[in-house]
Amino acid sequence: MVKNISIRLFFIFSLMVSAGVCTLPVWGGSPKREMRGVWLATVWGIDWPSVTGTTPAIQRKQKAEMMELLDRCEKMNLTSVFFQVRGMADVMYDSKLEPWSSFISGKRGISPGWDPLEFVVNECHKRGLECYAWVNPFRWSAGTNYDSDIDRKWKDQGWLLSYGKYTVFNPGIEEVREHIVNICREIVTGYAVDGLVFDDYFYPNRIPETSDAPDYALWQEQSPWMSFGDWRRANVHKTVADIHCMLLDTRPDVRFGISPAGVAGKSHTSSDKWGMLPCGVKADDWQYKEIYSDPLGWLYQQTVDFISPQIYWPTTHSTAPYEPLVRWWSNAAGLYGCHFYSSMTLAPLEKNNTPSQRSEILRQVEANRALSMTGEFGSVFYSAKFLGKLSQDIAREHYSSKALSPRICRKGGEKPLSPSGLSSKGGVLSWREQKCDSGKLRRYAVYAFPAHLSREEIMDTGGDGIDSRYLVRISYGCSVAVPMGMGYAVTAIDGDSVESDPVFL
Template identity: 30%
Template sequence: MLVNINKRLRAATALTLLALLCSCATKVPLTPGAVPVSPQAKGDTPPPAPREFRAAWVSTVANIDWPSRSNLSVEKQQSEARAILDRAKGLNLNAIVLQVRPSADAIYPSKLEPWSEFLTGQQGRAPLPPYDPLKYWVEQAHARGLELHAWFNPYRARHATAKTPLTREHFANTNPEAVKQYGRFLWMDPGEAASSQRTQDVVLDVVRRYDIDGVHIDDYFYPYPIDAPGAGVGAETAALEGAPAPARTELEFPDQPSWQRYLLAGGKLERASWRRENVNQLIEALYTGIHREKSWVRFGISPFGIGRPDRRPPGIVGFSQYDKLYADAELWLAKGWLDYLSPQLYWPVAQQAQAFDVLLDYWLAQNPHRRHVWPGLYTSRIDNTAKSYTPEEIVKQIAVTRTRPGASGQVHFSIAPLMDNRKGISEQLKANAYQSAALVPSTPWLGAEAPAAPAVVARRDGGAYHLKLAAGSGKAVAQYALWSRYGAEWRFAVVPGARAEWVLADDAAAGPASVVVVSAVDRLGNESPRVSVLPATGKL
């Protein structure tokens, strides 16, 4: 991400999975953009399921989030992964966006790219004892009812913080003509067909082999400009501050060979448009290829948060990804080449030149196909610097998204401040924003057929109702949505689809649940007909 080289994960104590699975379901919050539901007015019919995408990025590059340092033992890597997932579940998040390809390398076994040094301490070295980290993350996330989106950097070939040599099999060594030195980075030239093909091959390999819920790419297309002749990050830093880059001489990205080859082949576009078209072709190919492999895997992009200069709302100024990164995010929305957009809106609501709400409205207005818009929040700006956010700023930004019908979620950059509970942000989110579980919004353009109603049987045992859950025939079930009524209050929980049993403990004040209602939810968020359970008799 734009800011990821500045953050580090610090170990934090998380809730245990056992406590999460045995705990009582929590109160239903406001459905985003809606008014409170009166439980007394609903009788035996529960309110609609709350729907909101609530995610956090987990960066592996430079060991920002996971693992906390390279070359940890396998046991420690897995322990840290479980702690992150437990914290996400405990905060009522419902998705993790895990970086699986930091720099043309992999945190999973791959025949295409070497093991990442950020995982094992040396590029090309496999974990010992052998295990598959991505498979572990997917299984552990799904066991908690969380989605796992695999995050790929599409073009970076070597990060500035890398220390160990590239392997012989690394793309920079097998395709040296397609990789360019740019400051302290190596970059796959988007104008080279081999670069685009490698990224497509890597992404589709993961889609085929792993049970992921989404594919995600970040804001690094052509690299952020750096000063010539050094290796500074002036444009990137200025972009984050929300101001134009200072007067400077930028180092030109060295794609002259691919540009000349394009012209000699009869190409007519001017250079900036040609660069944008190189990226556009990758975006379209990924969207088509992912859904050809698995129709339910959603494709998301998290571009820089300020749009094209010629379309910006009055008063909005700042860095132009359109002119500097050659990322035409407005076109991708117009063409419908993505399932969700997470623009990095990394500025406060009150910062007029980059106002969070104004920028959110801008992206919503660029969305004719009504794709999901789930803005990225700069939660990591809660720190000990003079420019630190307060937790209230993040809660306010979540509240803003809930006033916009087209904005149905958020993604936090990154998990680190939530693990650290910086300035009480985790407690604030749980108390004021994420009081209850929520389903991920449905994605009807990829499929709208509902699964069959589940089979549910309840029995009374030891101060609790024990539910047995089974999917109906036909479509697979990813989750169960479960409502329980205690007195005049409805409570909502999300149960992982792999669980066959669930326990509803009696409430100390209200006693046992009087009504239980269950529905099945598929991979695209489609909800089945609901089944009403009468716990006292165990009948459906």
């Protein structure tokens, strides 16, 4: 109780401080550290691919479409791509545990003849982009009755939980939770992904809390002393915590985040439970009782590195205005040492691609920066197919320079070793990689600046190494083409986005 009182008092203070900047300052320019992500949806071919099948011609078309999307991400100076690799308990990679996705090959369980996740990781890294594996942890179907061998096995095991049109893996079954952990382990140990992210599908919408519920007997068997709703939310918490522990054991450099619905922590749901002030907007925290999602619990338990709530409303919305929600989420995440990166929708641009609508989105980007309590901020756009409608506006000023991801602060974190042997020949800068812990991804920040400038003159005024205006490339390899006749510097960056001391040429 004392801890919750202290947390609540700090939360009140932090909200008062952020409320002092309620008049949103105009923050143009391009900060050095910022999550600039995009959701790349594959389920139903929302963003990619436009065609499914297994022929060489279809493979070439799918790869060409992906490279076009990633080229746009690079030109916009984004940092990260959230690539959907598991939408309906089917996958976009060569798995030993689950079937190939019909959204790539045209038929569930049939290989497309290539490995999309391997391809996307490699193509992202060629462009200096982080690749996050986007996983739907529980969803099995949105109405389709899949009947492959593995699907029949899951049915026979009693793993599936249905209500309405949705069927999910039952979070109350321990073997189900172990399976989800194993899927995530397969991804992060088999592929050089930079992160892992879940979205907002948990229990089926509005599944009842009565004896008619399909998981009623399981609740009574396991935890009848808990309320039905608390038991379901605890099952989700267990899954998130198990994923967190698995990552610490296998790939501690992988960042883990979740993208819940945009409103949480109301006074009648979970704010008091976790010692926080309630979210003050009029809109309801429907996710708490309808899908049993309680994001404040993940933040309190520190089982995620970041939270990316789907704040899909404009600044003028009557019940869920954008800026108050950003302020509340930023404070809630910062309170427990987690990062907050707002997920924003670009969908209005499809029918209303006007200067005022684009200005609304840019204002939201500014809000994400200006209302950050911790200074570790970002924006994740939904979804990739709309990027072209915003690319010129945002690249003109807000993303005018490249950026590094925000730093994740972990216990015992030290700067990575600087690269060595920096040399330049024929417009190609190269260096030698220093040894690092096995399994940890390393990448490099490459800077080019006018040779007449001193080292002091090129430094970031905030004390974060070299200024981002000179950042020309993020490289996952040890050589890169650079503009000739400049001064150069290279730093190593670890999975937590901690930057080494620079080496100069």
